[in-house]
Amino acid sequence: MVDEIKIPSTRGLIDFDVGPLRRFTAVIDGMPKEAKSFGEGANARPYQQITVNCSGVEVIQAVEPYHFPVFQFQVNESNRKKSRYGVLSESFNAVADSQYTPEQLDPSNPAFIKDSDRMSWEEVIGKNRIGFVLADGEDGRPEPPMLFDGRATDAEHLKGQDMPTPAWSVYSIEGVGVAGGQGVDATELAMGMLDGKTLAQFNKEAIANDIIKSNTGLLQAISQPPTAAGNFANALVAAGKFTKDATTGIHHKVVTEAPTTA
Numbered sequence: 681m682v683d684e685i686k687i688p689s690t691r692g693l694i695d696f697d698v699g700p701l702r703r704f705t706a707v708i709d710g711m712p713k714e715a716k717s718f719g720e721g722a723n724a725r726p727y728q729q730i731t732v733n734c735s736g737v738e739v740i741q742a743v744e745p746y747h748f749p750v751f752q753f754q755v756n757e758s759n760r761k762k763s764r765y766g767v768l769s770e771s772f773n774a775v776a777d778s779q780y781t782p783e784q785l786d787p788s789n790p791a792f793i794k795d796s797d798r799m800s801w802e803e804v805i806g807k808n809r810i811g812f813v814l815a816d817g818e819d820g821r822p823e824p825p826m827l828f829d830g831r832a833t834d835a836e837h838l839k840g841q842d843m844p845t846p847a848w849s850v851y852s853i854e855g856v857g858v859a860g861g862q863g864v865d866a867t868e869l870a871m872g873m874l875d876g877k878t879l880a881q882f883n884k885e886a887i888a889n890d891i892i893k894s895n896t897g898l899l900q901a902i903s904q905p906p907t908a909a910g911n912f913a914n915a916l917v918a919a920g921k922f923t924k925d926a927t928t929g930i931h932h933k934v935v936t937e938a939p940t941t942a
Contacts, residue, residue, distance in 0.1 A: 698846065701751055702821060703741035703813040703893075705852070706734035708805045713757065728757040730765065732848075736809070740893060741819060753848055764847040767815065767825050771849035772801070778857035804853060811852030811894060820888030822849065852894040866895040870902065870912065874922065875933040879906055879913050882931070 710733045717724040734751045758765045776799035783791040804810060815822040825847055830840035852858040870892055874882045886892050886902050893899055901912040908914065913931060916922040922931045 698814060698848075699751065699753060700742045700744045700746050701737075701739060701812075701814075702743060702816070702819070703811075703851075704734075704737055704739050704751065705809050705811045705854075706737045706751060707807070707809055708801070709733040709735050710805060711801060730755050730757050734810075734812075738809075741813075741821070755848065762825070762827055762842070764827065764845070767827075767847040767849055771851070772853070773798075775850055775853045775857055776800075799853075799856070808856065809854035810850055811858070811890070812848055813851050813890070814846055815849050816846035817844070851890045858891045858894045866891050866898050870898060871916065871921075871933065874913055874916070874931050877931060878929040879931070882913065 711730050712733070713728045713730050715726060716729050717726045719725060731752050731754050735749060737746075737749055737751045739746050755765045755768055756763070760766050761770055777785060780793060780798070781791070783789045784793045786792055813821055815824050817823045824844040826842040827845035827847065828840060829843040829845065832841050832843045833839065834841075869889070870886055873885050873889070877885070883902060887899070892902070898912070901910060901915070904911040906914075909918065913922070913924075917924050917931070920934060922933055924931050
């Protein structure tokens with residue numbers, strides 16, 4: 681008997697061993713390094729490969745079922761921003777720095793906090809849950825960064841050129857923030873998305889949003905069956921905060937006018 685499974689796609693292929701996960705949260709257990717080298721003999725170039733060991737994995741997106749509590753991925757250490765490690769580190773810094781005030785990030789301000797004194801990997805290992813996403817441009821995920829590929833040669837680029845390259849990035853740090861989510865309330869954001877949309881349109885947009893995905897309770901409410909009383913949209917309609925058009929299924933936020941004074 682042939683299993684009825686999803687037909688594999690010819691699109692969105694990647695050129696490195698990334699595993700089945702595409703978006704997940706977990707606690708980093710460690711980031712050990714291993715000495716390796718490109719090439720052999722006199723042409724060998726040494727480098728350090730970092731393995732990001734994760735536990736307590738909560739799968740959000742995957743290309744196949746994944747039921748294990750642990751996961752790991754590798755990235756080569758580099759001091760270049762335009763590298764896979766650079767993408768991972770810069771995305772971590774962007775979320776970590778969201779906890780600081782504009783004054784603390786301004787080098788000309790007395791309250792400035794130097795890079796060396798800000799949150800780093802060491803402070804989250806074994807503690808904060810981290811949200812990881814593979815930036816590959818598929819299924820609502822971030823577009824792949826442009827990174828140098830020495831194999832992408834042509835008549836004008838004999839030594840290679842920048843190419844869209846899938847890379848792991850950080851989108852959330854538990855207790856700190858979410859990428860692009862400074863000062864944003866997840867529930868208010870979801871309510872804004874629901875206004876003017878059908879449930880199907882809302883669900884598609886909401887489950888692809890990093891800020892909403894970082895709020896487990898909210899995500900669970902949105903993911904409940906369309907007929908469930910606890911479904912996010914249904915609960916808002918029942919509470920009188922939204923209406924739902926019986927014909928189109930489009931939701932509209934109820935606007936309460938402020939009372940006027942005589």
